[in-house]
Amino acid sequence: MSTLVSTSRREAPGIAAIPDRLPVGLRDRLLRWEVILLAFLVLVFLLNTQLSPYFLDPWNLSDATFNFTEKAIIALPMALLIIARDIDLSVASTIALASTLMGAAAEAGAGPVALLLVGLGVGLLAGLFNGWLVTTFALPAIVVTIGTMSLYRGISYIILGDQSYGSYPEGFEYFGRGYVAWVLSFEFTLFLVLALGFGVLLHKTAFGRRTFAIGQGPEAARFAGIDVERHRLMLFALVGLMAGLAAVLLTSRIGSTRPNIATGWELEVITMVVLGGVSIMGGSGTIPGVFIAVFLMGLVTFGMGLLNVPGIVMAIVIGCLLIGAIATPILIRRLARRG
Amino acid sequence: MPDLSTLLRRRELALGLIVLLLILAVGARAPVFLTPGSLVELLTDTSILMILAIGQMMVILARCIDLSVAANVALTGMITALLSSHMPELPIAITIAVALGVGLVLGAINGYLVAAIGIPPIVITLGTMSIYRGSVFLLTGGEWVNSHEMGRAFLAFPRATIIGLPVLAWIALLIALGAWYLLGHTRFGREIYAAGGNPQAALYSGIRTDRIQFQVFCLSGLLAGLCGYLWVSRYAVAYVEIAMAFELQVIAACVIGGISIAGGIGSVAGAVLGALFLGVVKNALPIIDISPFWQMGISGAVIVAAVVINSRGERRAGRLILREASIAAARGSQGARA
Numbered sequence: 085m086s087t088l089v090s091t092s093r094r095e096a097p098g099i100a101a102i103p104d105r106l107p108v109g110l111r112d113r114l115l116r117w118e119v120i121l122l123a124f125l126v127l128v129f130l131l132n133t134q135l136s137p138y139f140l141d142p143w144n145l146s147d148a149t150f151n152f153t154e155k156a157i158i159a160l161p162m163a164l165l166i167i168a169r170d171i172d173l174s175v176a177s178t179i180a181l182a183s184t185l186m187g188a189a190a191e192a193g194a195g196p197v198a199l200l201l202v203g204l205g206v207g208l209l210a211g212l213f214n215g216w217l218v219t220t221f222a223l224p225a226i227v228v229t230i231g232t233m234s235l236y237r238g239i240s241y242i243i244l245g246d247q248s249y250g251s252y253p254e255g256f257e258y259f260g261r262g263y264v265a266w267v268l269s270f271e272f273t274l275f276l277v278l279a280l281g282f283g284v285l286l287h288k289t290a291f292g293r294r295t296f297a298i299g300q301g302p303e304a305a306r307f308a309g310i311d312v313e314r315h316r317l318m319l320f321a322l323v324g325l326m327a328g329l330a331a332v333l334l335t336s337r338i339g340s341t342r343p344n345i346a347t348g349w350e351l352e353v354i355t356m357v358v359l360g361g362v363s364i365m366g367g368s369g370t371i372p373g374v375f376i377a378v379f380l381m382g383l384v385t386f387g388m389g390l391l392n393v394p395g396i397v398m399a400i401v402i403g404c405l406l407i408g409a410i411a412t413p414i415l416i417r418r419l420a421r422r423g
Numbered sequence: 424m425p426d427l428s429t430l431l432r433r434r435e436l437a438l439g440l441i442v443l444l445l446i447l448a449v450g451a452r453a454p455v456f457l458t459p460g461s462l463v464e465l466l467t468d469t470s471i472l473m474i475l476a477i478g479q480m481m482v483i484l485a486r487c488i489d490l491s492v493a494a495n496v497a498l499t500g501m502i503t504a505l506l507s508s509h510m511p512e513l514p515i516a517i518t519i520a521v522a523l524g525v526g527l528v529l530g531a532i533n534g535y536l537v538a539a540i541g542i543p544p545i546v547i548t549l550g551t552m553s554i555y556r557g558s559v560f561l562l563t564g565g566e567w568v569n570s571h572e573m574g575r576a577f578l579a580f581p582r583a584t585i586i587g588l589p590v591l592a593w594i595a596l597l598i599a600l601g602a603w604y605l606l607g608h609t610r611f612g613r614e615i616y617a618a619g620g621n622p623q624a625a626l627y628s629g630i631r632t633d634r635i636q637f638q639v640f641c642l643s644g645l646l647a648g649l650c651g652y653l654w655v656s657r658y659a660v661a662y663v664e665i666a667m668a669f670e671l672q673v674i675a676a677c678v679i680g681g682i683s684i685a686g687g688i689g690s691v692a693g694a695v696l697g698a699l700f701l702g703v704v705k706n707a708l709p710i711i712d713i714s715p716f717w718q719m720g721i722s723g724a725v726i727v728a729a730v731v732i733n734s735r736g737e738r739r740a741g742r743l744i745l746r747e748a749s750i751a752a753a754r755g756s757q758g759a760r761a
Contacts (some may be wrong), residue, residue, distance in 0.1 A: 238720025
């Protein structure tokens with residue numbers, strides 16, 4: 085019997101995502117994913133203040149945001165895309181391609197604004213190409229974006245080989261290194277504004293409701309009059325655009341471009357989204373959840389960094405965090421059903 | 424059933440012809456590519472990718488995916504290398520048994536989390552990928568194990584030649600043969616196709632789909648473990664980053680070979696030819712004087728092209744429902760799938 089239940093849940097994730105009754109009681113509210121994440125976040129924060137005397141310095145905390153802001157900016161549209169049952173594994177390669185073409189444009193004498201447009205434009209085109217392949221040929225997004233992941237970064241390698249671009253014009257460094265006020269960096273402020281924007285887009289507009297409808301069931305959404313393919317294309321374009329923006333910020337921050345820039349970021353971005361409570365099967369998830377998960381991952385890595393834990397060991401912790409985050413609610417639900 | 428199998432046979436035949444034409448085209452530019460020695464080298468160089476693609480194919484057939492294979496290769500490879508550096512005289516059979524055992528355990532962890540707890544495979548293996556790779560570092564603190572520290576038998580075994588072919592290539596061929604028999608001629612093999620083609624129907628016909636999922640992850644882990652030893656022995660060095668991101672090449676080989684990521688469709692010949700295709704591209708570029716930096720872009724373009732060409736069979740039935748003529752086609756292919 086348990087096999088039947090688990091398989092049918094995997095078969096129709098959308099159906100399982102609709103609860104039998106509305107979450108009204110205090111217990112339901114407390115067991116909400118965002119609340120659990122927030123509790124974790126507070127715990128990690130307190131732990132960090134105990135472990136390192138350098139942690140609570142405002143400039144230190146501000147510096148810490150640089151490590152995850154660019155990934156977090158991609159995680160926002162990625163959440164929408166995954167809610168709509170698609171995925172984009174090519175975002176890190178899109179960054180490489182956008183950054184490379186920005187480097188080429190800078191070499192040709194483009195100014196900061198032109199470079200911004202090049203970055204955004206390349207990202208948008210890369211996203212549109214993914215979306216076009218997925219929707220026109222009815223292909224699984226994961227396969228298409230594994231292909232374009234090689235393709236986009238491959239083009240970077242063809243252009244750059246073992247060379248790099250390193251001369252960017254005066255003023256361009258503001259995007260990645262500038263401060264808006266006191267410790268608030270331009271990057272981080274931009275992320276806060278975008279998070280608010282994506283939160284409103286997903287939770288307060290018809291666009292957001294369409295996204296959920298497609299994630300719950302693309303067929304039903306089509307019969308409800310939603311142009312599913314066009315909506316998916318727009319989501320892919322949005323992810324590409326934000327990857328282009330991340331490329332501008334990253335290139336500006338580190339001031340150079342190599343073809344191996346941002347390697348492996350796609351997995352970190354997806355980890356952020358899934359940790360934030362977005363169902364990888366689509367149909368459910370929230371921007372506040374992703375928002376908290378971004379900070380949780382940022383704080384965990386920053387805290388470990390202060391303790392001189394090497395990056396590869398942090399990867400183990402992130403991996404455990406990811407699996408634990410997904411397994412815990414499933415196990416709790418199973419125990420609750422038994423009890 | 425017949426119309427699908429002819430379609431599949433044609434697809435593999437077409438891919439085989441393309442690989443052959445590619446080899447001949449490269450040979451026309453650089454005849455040295457067609458010498459027996461060079462062709463054996465091509466096969467040997469592709470063997471590990473082939474074995475991993477076969478393991479990955481079984482996972483994909485069951486509607487799962489295993490992103491942790493390359494990390495499994497790195498961890499198992501490091502464990503066998505450390506073992507060899509501490510006990511250089513260890514018989515090769517024990518080294519291989521250890522590699523298979525460690526790989527199996529790593530695969531079983533994936534399989535258990537997927538089948539028993541019901542977490543989507545892509546999430547699980549994304550997590551274990553980081554964990555396994557990180558464990559290599561924990562094991563060594565980032566130290567390398569170099570060839571002079573490894574045992575003589577440890578290094579010699581895959582290189583030994585039997586009837587003109589190195590043992591490494593023989594292992595790949597035997598595994599391909601074994602997988603072909605397993606998938607096409609045993610009950611377990613047919614159950615994998617059933618579980619991936621239509622899990623609901625498979626369940627109703629008495630197939631424990633969760634057990635199948637567990638078993639395919641075990642098999643994939645087992646083969647990855649073996650490749651861990653083969654990799655370290657072939658390149659004669661073990662460090663944290665070996666086979667980094669190789670899982671994507673493995674999945675790419677499957678995709679080029681026409682294995683449907685939606686599960687239930689694919690063949691051993693497809694996986695082998697897909698791997699061979701990538702191998703030919705990789706080995707041919709330096710011979711015809713194209714910068715190796717082109718390799719990634721070319722494989723990307725090939726994957727995208729292969730996916731688009733293979734796409735016709737994968738259109739969802741829901742899209743065709745209003746077109747009368749296509750209903751029969753959709754039903755036909757669905758029936759054949761189950």
